[in-house]
Amino acid sequence: MYAALKSIGAYVPKKVLTNQDFETMVETSDEWITKRTGIKERHIASENESTSDMGVEAAKIAIHRAGLKIDDIDMIVCATISPDYLCMPSTACMIAAKLGRVNVTAFDISAACTGFIYALAVAKAFIESGMKKNVLIIGAEKLSAIVDYSDRTTCVLFGDGAGAAVVGATRKKAEAITDIHISADGNYGDLLMTPGCGVKKPCSEQVLEEKLCTMKMKGNETFKIAVRTLTSDVVNILNDNEMKASDIKHFIPHQANYRIIKAVGDALKMKEEQVVLTVHKYGNTSSASIPMAMNDIWESGRLRQGDTMLLDAFGGGLTWGSALLPFAGKSFK
Ligand code: UT7
Secondary structure (H helix, E strand, C coil): CEEEEEEEEEECCCEEEEHHHHHCCCCCCHHHHHHHHCCCEEEECCCCCCHHHHHHHHHHHHHHHCCCCHHHCCEEEEECCCCCCCCCCCHHHHHHHHCCCCCCEEEEECCHHHHHHHHHHHHHHHHHCCCCCEEEEEEEEEHHHHCCCCCHHHHCCECEEEEEEEEEEECCHHHCCCEEEEEECHHHHHHEECCCCCCCCCCCHHHHHCCCCCCEECHHHHHHHHHHHHHHHHHHHHHHCCCCHHHCCEEEECCCCHHHHHHHHHHCCCCHHHECCCHHHHCECHHHHHHHHHHHHHHCCCCCCCCEEEEEEEECCCEEEEEEEEECCCCCC
16 A cells, blocks of 8 residues: 555635835844845734644645545644644644544644654555555644744744645555655754743743743754755655656745755756745745645646655754655646
8 A cells, every 4th residue: 555645735824924014023124034035925823813723724625625524534643833732732633623523543743844744754654554544634833923023033934824635545656655754863953942831941931031932043054954954865865766856846845945945956956947936925834834835836737646746844853854756636627
Protein backbone atom coordinates (compact mmCIF):
# COMPACT_ATOMS: atom_id res chain seq x y z
CA MET A 1 0.00 0.00 0.00
CA TYR A 2 1.25 3.52 -0.88
CA ALA A 3 0.32 6.95 0.51
CA ALA A 4 -0.90 9.69 -1.84
CA LEU A 5 -1.80 13.35 -1.37
CA LYS A 6 -5.40 13.38 -2.56
CA SER A 7 -6.63 16.94 -1.98
CA ILE A 8 -5.73 20.38 -0.71
CA GLY A 9 -7.73 23.15 0.98
CA ALA A 10 -7.01 26.38 2.82
CA TYR A 11 -8.58 29.11 4.89
CA VAL A 12 -7.41 32.71 4.89
CA PRO A 13 -8.86 35.12 7.48
CA LYS A 14 -10.45 38.30 6.14
CA LYS A 15 -8.56 41.06 7.92
CA VAL A 16 -5.46 42.33 6.12
CA LEU A 17 -2.49 44.14 7.69
CA THR A 18 -0.41 45.98 5.07
CA ASN A 19 3.15 47.23 5.31
CA GLN A 20 1.68 50.74 5.44
CA ASP A 21 -0.29 49.72 8.55
CA PHE A 22 3.00 48.74 10.22
CA GLU A 23 4.50 52.17 9.40
CA THR A 24 2.02 53.59 11.93
CA MET A 25 2.80 50.94 14.58
CA VAL A 26 6.63 50.60 14.69
CA GLU A 27 9.68 52.31 13.13
CA THR A 28 9.66 50.58 9.75
CA SER A 29 8.82 51.22 6.13
CA ASP A 30 7.12 49.47 3.23
CA GLU A 31 10.44 49.79 1.41
CA TRP A 32 12.43 47.94 4.14
CA ILE A 33 9.88 45.14 4.54
CA THR A 34 9.50 44.63 0.77
CA LYS A 35 13.25 44.70 0.08
CA ARG A 36 14.29 42.45 2.98
CA THR A 37 11.39 39.97 2.97
CA GLY A 38 9.19 40.34 -0.13
CA ILE A 39 6.13 40.67 2.14
CA LYS A 40 3.50 43.28 1.24
CA GLU A 41 0.59 42.15 3.41
CA ARG A 42 -0.55 39.37 5.74
CA HIS A 43 -3.98 38.18 6.97
CA ILE A 44 -4.93 38.32 10.64
CA ALA A 45 -7.57 36.21 12.39
CA SER A 46 -10.37 37.95 14.28
CA GLU A 47 -10.37 37.96 18.08
CA ASN A 48 -12.95 35.15 18.22
CA GLU A 49 -11.27 33.02 15.56
CA SER A 50 -8.95 30.35 16.97
CA THR A 51 -6.34 28.14 15.33
CA SER A 52 -8.74 25.18 15.38
CA ASP A 53 -11.51 27.29 13.80
CA MET A 54 -9.25 28.08 10.86
CA GLY A 55 -8.04 24.46 10.70
CA VAL A 56 -11.66 23.25 10.57
CA GLU A 57 -12.48 25.50 7.61
CA ALA A 58 -9.42 24.29 5.65
CA ALA A 59 -10.16 20.66 6.62
CA LYS A 60 -13.78 20.77 5.42
CA ILE A 61 -12.60 21.92 1.99
CA ALA A 62 -9.85 19.27 1.79
CA ILE A 63 -12.25 16.45 2.81
CA HIS A 64 -14.87 17.60 0.28
CA ARG A 65 -12.30 17.87 -2.52
CA ALA A 66 -11.04 14.35 -1.74
CA GLY A 67 -14.60 13.13 -2.32
CA LEU A 68 -14.82 11.87 1.27
CA LYS A 69 -17.04 12.35 4.30
CA ILE A 70 -15.72 13.16 7.75
CA ASP A 71 -16.40 9.60 8.93
CA ASP A 72 -13.96 8.31 6.29
CA ILE A 73 -11.11 10.10 8.10
CA ASP A 74 -9.37 7.79 10.57
CA MET A 75 -6.58 10.09 11.79
CA ILE A 76 -6.22 13.86 12.25
CA VAL A 77 -2.77 15.43 12.63
CA CYS A 78 -2.44 19.14 13.24
CA ALA A 79 0.92 20.90 12.92
CA THR A 80 0.95 24.16 14.85
CA ILE A 81 3.05 26.39 17.09
CA SER A 82 0.02 28.46 18.09
CA PRO A 83 -2.30 25.82 19.58
CA ASP A 84 -5.67 26.82 21.04
CA TYR A 85 -4.40 25.71 24.48
CA LEU A 86 -0.83 25.70 25.80
CA CYS A 87 -0.62 22.06 26.92
CA MET A 88 -3.95 20.33 26.38
CA PRO A 89 -6.28 19.53 24.76
CA SER A 90 -4.49 19.36 21.42
CA THR A 91 -5.70 21.50 18.54
CA ALA A 92 -6.23 18.28 16.53
CA CYS A 93 -8.71 17.11 19.21
CA MET A 94 -10.53 20.46 18.98
CA ILE A 95 -10.66 20.17 15.19
CA ALA A 96 -11.98 16.60 15.40
CA ALA A 97 -14.73 17.68 17.81
CA LYS A 98 -15.74 20.66 15.67
CA LEU A 99 -15.87 18.39 12.59
CA GLY A 100 -18.13 16.04 14.55
CA ARG A 101 -15.65 13.15 14.44
CA VAL A 102 -15.20 11.11 17.61
CA ASN A 103 -13.28 7.87 18.25
CA VAL A 104 -10.56 9.01 15.88
CA THR A 105 -6.77 9.22 16.34
CA ALA A 106 -5.93 12.92 16.80
CA PHE A 107 -2.75 14.66 17.88
CA ASP A 108 -0.59 17.74 17.26
CA ILE A 109 2.91 18.01 15.85
CA SER A 110 5.32 20.66 17.09
CA ALA A 111 7.91 21.19 14.37
CA ALA A 112 7.35 24.92 13.73
CA CYS A 113 7.47 25.93 10.05
CA THR A 114 8.45 22.37 9.03
CA GLY A 115 5.29 21.02 10.70
CA PHE A 116 3.34 20.30 7.53
CA ILE A 117 6.18 18.19 6.09
CA TYR A 118 6.49 16.33 9.43
CA ALA A 119 2.71 15.71 9.35
CA LEU A 120 2.98 14.43 5.77
CA ALA A 121 5.73 12.00 6.84
CA VAL A 122 3.66 10.74 9.79
CA ALA A 123 0.61 10.25 7.54
CA LYS A 124 2.74 8.37 4.98
CA ALA A 125 4.17 6.06 7.64
CA PHE A 126 0.76 5.25 9.18
CA ILE A 127 -0.74 4.53 5.76
CA GLU A 128 2.15 2.46 4.43
CA SER A 129 2.15 0.39 7.63
CA GLY A 130 -1.53 -0.36 7.04
CA MET A 131 -2.65 1.26 10.31
CA LYS A 132 -4.72 4.05 8.68
CA LYS A 133 -6.45 4.68 5.34
CA ASN A 134 -7.36 8.37 5.20
CA VAL A 135 -5.33 10.83 7.22
CA LEU A 136 -6.30 14.50 7.47
CA ILE A 137 -3.19 16.67 7.91
CA ILE A 138 -3.50 20.32 8.84
CA GLY A 139 -1.12 23.24 9.26
CA ALA A 140 -2.92 26.00 11.17
CA GLU A 141 -1.57 29.09 12.86
CA LYS A 142 -2.85 32.14 14.73
CA LEU A 143 0.62 33.64 14.99
CA SER A 144 -0.84 37.10 15.64
CA ALA A 145 -1.57 35.82 19.17
CA ILE A 146 2.13 35.13 19.85
CA VAL A 147 3.67 38.13 18.06
CA ASP A 148 5.01 41.15 19.95
CA TYR A 149 3.58 44.04 17.92
CA SER A 150 6.12 46.44 19.40
CA ASP A 151 9.10 44.41 18.08
CA ARG A 152 9.76 45.50 14.49
CA THR A 153 12.25 42.67 13.91
CA THR A 154 9.48 40.03 14.10
CA CYS A 155 6.02 41.62 13.93
CA VAL A 156 6.16 42.50 10.23
CA LEU A 157 6.95 38.91 9.25
CA PHE A 158 4.06 36.76 10.42
CA GLY A 159 0.43 36.14 9.42
CA ASP A 160 -2.46 33.79 10.21
CA GLY A 161 -4.15 31.05 8.20
CA ALA A 162 -4.60 27.34 7.71
CA GLY A 163 -4.11 24.68 5.08
CA ALA A 164 -5.20 21.03 5.03
CA ALA A 165 -4.76 17.94 2.90
CA VAL A 166 -6.07 14.40 2.81
CA VAL A 167 -3.39 11.73 2.51
CA GLY A 168 -4.96 8.44 1.49
CA ALA A 169 -4.02 4.85 0.73
CA THR A 170 -3.53 3.84 -2.88
CA ARG A 171 -2.27 0.80 -4.80
CA LYS A 172 -1.11 3.01 -7.70
CA LYS A 173 2.63 3.63 -7.46
CA ALA A 174 2.39 6.63 -9.81
CA GLU A 175 0.25 8.45 -7.18
CA ALA A 176 2.53 7.66 -4.25
CA ILE A 177 4.50 10.18 -2.19
CA THR A 178 8.01 9.56 -3.51
CA ASP A 179 10.21 10.55 -0.56
CA ILE A 180 10.33 12.74 2.55
CA HIS A 181 13.34 14.01 4.52
CA ILE A 182 12.71 15.43 8.00
CA SER A 183 15.49 16.60 10.32
CA ALA A 184 16.23 18.66 13.43
CA ASP A 185 19.14 20.13 15.39
CA GLY A 186 18.11 21.25 18.87
CA ASN A 187 21.50 22.88 19.46
CA TYR A 188 20.12 25.88 17.57
CA GLY A 189 16.90 26.02 19.60
CA ASP A 190 17.64 29.54 20.84
CA LEU A 191 17.57 31.07 17.33
CA LEU A 192 13.79 30.99 17.18
CA MET A 193 11.80 30.55 20.37
CA THR A 194 9.04 31.63 22.72
CA PRO A 195 11.11 31.71 25.95
CA GLY A 196 8.26 32.08 28.45
CA CYS A 197 5.12 30.28 29.63
CA GLY A 198 6.62 26.78 29.33
CA VAL A 199 7.86 24.94 32.43
CA LYS A 200 11.32 26.58 32.20
CA LYS A 201 9.78 30.02 32.77
CA PRO A 202 6.16 29.54 33.86
CA CYS A 203 3.75 32.39 33.31
CA SER A 204 4.40 35.18 35.83
CA GLU A 205 4.06 38.95 35.98
CA GLN A 206 7.69 39.28 34.92
CA VAL A 207 7.25 36.87 31.98
CA LEU A 208 4.22 38.84 30.82
CA GLU A 209 5.92 42.21 31.32
CA GLU A 210 8.95 41.11 29.28
CA LYS A 211 6.62 39.59 26.65
CA LEU A 212 8.44 36.27 26.87
CA CYS A 213 5.39 34.39 25.58
CA THR A 214 5.91 35.94 22.15
CA MET A 215 8.23 34.80 19.34
CA LYS A 216 11.86 35.90 19.52
CA MET A 217 14.14 35.34 16.53
CA LYS A 218 17.80 35.86 15.72
CA GLY A 219 16.76 36.61 12.15
CA ASN A 220 20.10 37.05 10.43
CA GLU A 221 21.70 33.87 11.85
CA THR A 222 18.51 31.92 11.08
CA PHE A 223 18.56 33.28 7.52
CA LYS A 224 22.10 32.04 6.81
CA ILE A 225 21.50 28.56 8.24
CA ALA A 226 18.16 28.34 6.38
CA VAL A 227 19.72 29.00 2.97
CA ARG A 228 22.60 26.57 3.57
CA THR A 229 20.48 23.77 5.04
CA LEU A 230 17.57 24.01 2.61
CA THR A 231 19.86 24.04 -0.41
CA SER A 232 21.71 20.88 0.65
CA ASP A 233 18.47 19.18 1.73
CA VAL A 234 16.69 19.68 -1.59
CA VAL A 235 19.82 18.70 -3.55
CA ASN A 236 20.01 15.49 -1.46
CA ILE A 237 16.36 14.52 -1.92
CA LEU A 238 16.63 15.04 -5.69
CA ASN A 239 19.89 13.03 -5.89
CA ASP A 240 18.51 10.23 -3.68
CA ASN A 241 15.62 9.83 -6.13
CA GLU A 242 17.71 10.29 -9.29
CA MET A 243 15.77 13.40 -10.23
CA LYS A 244 16.82 16.81 -11.53
CA ALA A 245 15.40 20.23 -10.71
CA SER A 246 13.99 20.33 -14.25
CA ASP A 247 11.81 17.27 -13.38
CA ILE A 248 9.92 19.38 -10.82
CA LYS A 249 6.75 21.10 -11.97
CA HIS A 250 6.13 23.09 -8.75
CA PHE A 251 8.76 23.98 -6.17
CA ILE A 252 6.67 24.92 -3.09
CA PRO A 253 9.00 26.28 -0.38
CA HIS A 254 8.06 27.52 3.08
CA GLN A 255 7.18 31.18 2.64
CA ALA A 256 9.36 32.98 5.19
CA ASN A 257 11.39 35.35 3.07
CA TYR A 258 11.58 35.93 -0.70
CA ARG A 259 15.39 36.17 -0.47
CA ILE A 260 15.65 32.65 1.06
CA ILE A 261 13.32 31.23 -1.61
CA LYS A 262 15.29 32.98 -4.38
CA ALA A 263 18.65 31.80 -3.05
CA VAL A 264 17.52 28.15 -2.86
CA GLY A 265 15.70 28.34 -6.22
CA ASP A 266 18.79 29.88 -7.88
CA ALA A 267 21.09 27.24 -6.36
CA LEU A 268 18.85 24.57 -7.97
CA LYS A 269 18.67 26.58 -11.21
CA MET A 270 14.87 26.58 -10.96
CA LYS A 271 12.98 28.63 -13.55
CA GLU A 272 10.71 31.40 -12.26
CA GLU A 273 7.56 29.53 -13.34
CA GLN A 274 8.54 26.50 -11.21
CA VAL A 275 8.77 28.47 -7.96
CA VAL A 276 5.53 29.06 -6.03
CA LEU A 277 5.42 32.42 -4.25
CA THR A 278 2.76 33.62 -1.81
CA VAL A 279 4.96 35.37 0.76
CA HIS A 280 3.95 38.80 -0.60
CA LYS A 281 0.28 38.28 0.29
CA TYR A 282 0.31 35.99 3.36
CA GLY A 283 3.69 36.65 5.04
CA ASN A 284 5.11 33.79 7.08
CA THR A 285 2.29 31.54 8.34
CA SER A 286 4.64 28.84 9.70
CA SER A 287 3.15 25.33 9.36
CA ALA A 288 0.27 26.70 7.23
CA SER A 289 2.46 28.29 4.60
CA ILE A 290 3.11 25.27 2.34
CA PRO A 291 -0.50 24.00 2.20
CA MET A 292 -1.77 27.58 1.72
CA ALA A 293 0.65 28.01 -1.20
CA MET A 294 -0.31 24.61 -2.64
CA ASN A 295 -3.99 25.56 -2.39
CA ASP A 296 -3.30 28.84 -4.20
CA ILE A 297 -1.84 27.11 -7.25
CA TRP A 298 -4.60 24.47 -7.18
CA GLU A 299 -7.35 27.12 -7.13
CA SER A 300 -5.68 29.09 -9.93
CA GLY A 301 -5.59 25.94 -12.07
CA ARG A 302 -1.79 25.77 -12.10
CA LEU A 303 -1.54 22.55 -10.03
CA ARG A 304 -2.87 19.62 -12.07
CA GLN A 305 -3.31 15.94 -11.30
CA GLY A 306 0.02 14.12 -11.65
CA ASP A 307 2.21 17.25 -11.36
CA THR A 308 5.46 16.62 -9.47
CA MET A 309 5.95 18.84 -6.44
CA LEU A 310 9.04 19.54 -4.35
CA LEU A 311 8.30 20.95 -0.87
CA ASP A 312 10.87 22.39 1.50
CA ALA A 313 10.67 24.06 4.90
CA PHE A 314 12.82 25.36 7.72
CA GLY A 315 11.87 26.59 11.18
CA GLY A 316 12.22 26.73 14.94
CA GLY A 317 13.82 23.78 16.64
CA LEU A 318 15.71 24.05 14.41
CA THR A 319 13.78 21.75 12.09
CA TRP A 320 13.89 21.34 8.34
CA GLY A 321 12.57 18.99 5.73
CA SER A 322 11.72 18.34 2.11
CA ALA A 323 9.25 16.17 0.24
CA LEU A 324 8.94 14.89 -3.32
CA LEU A 325 5.48 13.88 -4.42
CA PRO A 326 2.98 13.91 -7.26
CA PHE A 327 -0.35 15.67 -6.76
CA ALA A 328 -2.82 12.79 -6.69
CA GLY A 329 -5.99 14.86 -6.32
CA LYS A 330 -8.37 16.01 -9.04
CA SER A 331 -7.41 19.07 -11.08
CA PHE A 332 -9.46 22.27 -10.52
CA LYS A 333 -12.59 22.17 -12.78
O1 UT7 B 1 10.02 30.72 9.27
C1 UT7 B 1 10.97 30.27 10.16
C2 UT7 B 1 12.35 30.58 9.76
N1 UT7 B 1 12.52 32.01 9.68
C3 UT7 B 1 13.30 32.51 8.78
O2 UT7 B 1 13.81 31.78 7.96
C4 UT7 B 1 13.57 33.99 8.82
C5 UT7 B 1 15.01 34.24 8.52
N2 UT7 B 1 15.42 35.64 8.64
C6 UT7 B 1 15.00 36.62 7.84
O3 UT7 B 1 14.10 36.45 7.03
C7 UT7 B 1 15.73 37.94 7.92
O4 UT7 B 1 16.89 37.79 8.70
C8 UT7 B 1 14.87 39.10 8.51
C9 UT7 B 1 13.82 39.54 7.50
C10 UT7 B 1 14.22 38.68 9.79
C11 UT7 B 1 15.76 40.33 8.78
O5 UT7 B 1 16.46 40.71 7.60
P1 UT7 B 1 18.04 40.94 7.64
O6 UT7 B 1 18.43 41.41 6.30
O7 UT7 B 1 18.68 39.69 8.14
O8 UT7 B 1 18.17 42.16 8.65
P2 UT7 B 1 18.98 42.22 10.02
O9 UT7 B 1 18.32 41.42 11.07
O10 UT7 B 1 20.43 41.99 9.75
O11 UT7 B 1 18.79 43.75 10.39
C12 UT7 B 1 19.31 44.79 9.56
C13 UT7 B 1 18.86 46.12 10.10
C14 UT7 B 1 19.05 46.27 11.62
O12 UT7 B 1 19.44 47.62 11.90
P3 UT7 B 1 20.99 47.98 12.19
O13 UT7 B 1 21.36 47.15 13.38
O14 UT7 B 1 21.71 47.56 10.94
O15 UT7 B 1 20.93 49.44 12.41
C15 UT7 B 1 17.68 46.03 12.17
O16 UT7 B 1 17.46 46.66 13.41
O17 UT7 B 1 17.45 46.30 9.88
C16 UT7 B 1 16.81 46.67 11.11
N3 UT7 B 1 15.45 46.17 11.11
C17 UT7 B 1 14.41 46.87 10.59
N4 UT7 B 1 14.36 48.09 10.01
C18 UT7 B 1 13.14 48.49 9.57
C19 UT7 B 1 15.00 44.98 11.56
N5 UT7 B 1 13.66 44.90 11.36
C20 UT7 B 1 13.28 46.04 10.76
C21 UT7 B 1 12.05 46.56 10.30
N6 UT7 B 1 12.03 47.77 9.71
N7 UT7 B 1 10.90 45.85 10.39
